[in-house]
Amino acid sequence: MEHPENSSEYxxxxxxxxxxxxxxxxxxxxxxxxxRRELSPAEMVxxxxxxxxxxxxxxxxxxxxxxxxxxxxxxxxxxxxxxxSGNSVRVGISGVPGAGKSTSIDEFGMHVLREKGGRxxxxxxxxxxxxxxxxxxxxxxxMEKLAQHPDSFIRPSPSAGSLGGVAxxxxxxxxxxxxxxxxxxxxETVGVGQSETACHSMVDFFLLIQxxxxxxxxxxxxxxxxxxxxxxxxxKCDGDNVDRCQMAATNFRNALxxxxxxxxx
Numbered sequence: 001m002e003h004p005e006n007s008s009e010y011x012x013x014x015x016x017x018x019x020x021x022x023x024x025x026x027x028x029x030x031x032x033x034x035x036r037r038e039l040s041p042a043e044m045v046x047x048x049x050x051x052x053x054x055x056x057x058x059x060x061x062x063x064x065x066x067x068x069x070x071x072x073x074x075x076x077x078x079x080x081x082x083x084x085s086g087n088s089v090r091v092g093i094s095g096v097p098g099a100g101k102s103t104s105i106d107e108f109g110m111h112v113l114r115e116k117g118g119r120x121x122x123x124x125x126x127x128x129x130x131x132x133x134x135x136x137x138x139x140x141x142x143m144e145k146l147a148q149h150p151d152s153f154i155r156p157s158p159s160a161g162s163l164g165g166v167a168x169x170x171x172x173x174x175x176x177x178x179x180x181x182x183x184x185x186x187x188e189t190v191g192v193g194q195s196e197t198a199c200h201s202m203v204d205f206f207l208l209i210q211x212x213x214x215x216x217x218x219x220x221x222x223x224x225x226x227x228x229x230x231x232x233x234x235x236k237c238d239g240d241n242v243d244r245c246q247m248a249a250t251n252f253r254n255a256l257x258x259x260x261x262x263x264x265x
Contacts, residue, residue, distance in 0.1 A: 041076040048081060051119075051181045053153050060155055063172050078172050081179035088178045092199040094189040094225060095209035100235045101188050102142035104209055109146045112184055121153045121182035122146065123173055125166050127190050139188060153182060159190050166190075166199050174202065200228045208232045210252065212244035226252075227259055 039047070039058065047055030063074040093108075095101050102124065109120050124139035137156035146152045155173065159166070166189060177185055189199050200206045208229040226232070232252055237245035 041073050041080065044077050045080040045179075048077075048176060048180045049084060053180070056153065056176060056180045057155065059176050060157070060169075060173050063169050063176070064157060074172075078175060081175055084179035085175040086178060088174075088183045088185050090174065090185045090187065090203040090205075092187045092189065092203035092206045093209065094199060094206070094229075095235075096211065099209045099211050101209055102139045104233070104235060105186055105188055106143040106146050109143070109152060109186065110149070113149060113151055116184070117151075118183045119151045119153070119181055120146070120149075120184045120186065121155070121177040121180075122186045122188065123170060123177070124154065124156045124188040125159055125170065125190050126156055127159050153177065153180075166202070170199075171202055205230045209235050210248065211236050212241060212248040226255065 039055065044055055044059045044062070048059055059074075059077055062070050063078065065071065065074070093101055093105060105122060105124075109122065112118075113120055122143065124137075126137050126139060137158065139156050140147055140154045143154055147154060155177075157170070157173070166187065170187060174185055174187070187199055187203055206229050208225060208231070210232060212234065234245045234249050234252070
């Protein structure tokens, strides 16, 4: 006779039947909407060169696609845009999460547009979830002034598992923005910390935004992102935080003494 504790009724790993989940698709969604005609690579390049930000956005979406058919078209677009690229000032902006990268870019960008003129493109990289694979892409909400400026273009992109703080196609996106006439490009990295160094190789100036309480002189021995930074900004230095920010600035100055002088190009 089977012992009652060994039966399925008393099993410790017994799984109860769950509740049926509703569909993730809106049942009221109209499926008979008119699909927009896809532009050919030649039409995309023509629109990009004219500075059409709508076509530029479609082209960026195309090069970020993992569809093999899209990749072939994207490569053709990039090749045709290459002769029009390489004429911008590229600035990479990194820092710990919550350091104020997006709000600082909003102020930096408005200052640049007021003082220097021209056109500014901001490529903001948002982290992608390891569980759902989704990304909020919400950095644009913190750039209220730039979002309304006619000479600015803000493009959030998911990291999609790419390491180094940038997206998989950030380099290609920079080429498209340059071809569209943007002579100033800001690249806002994910904000993951010391290993976020891939952005440095694709920009002219790499800015690190820090806040008080993120470390001491020991960071100078650890190297990583601090070693490759061209400039360091201590953000949120107001109110009761002024003394802590001044102490953090002193610690960072001391940390810089550990770094060897970079080779002159």
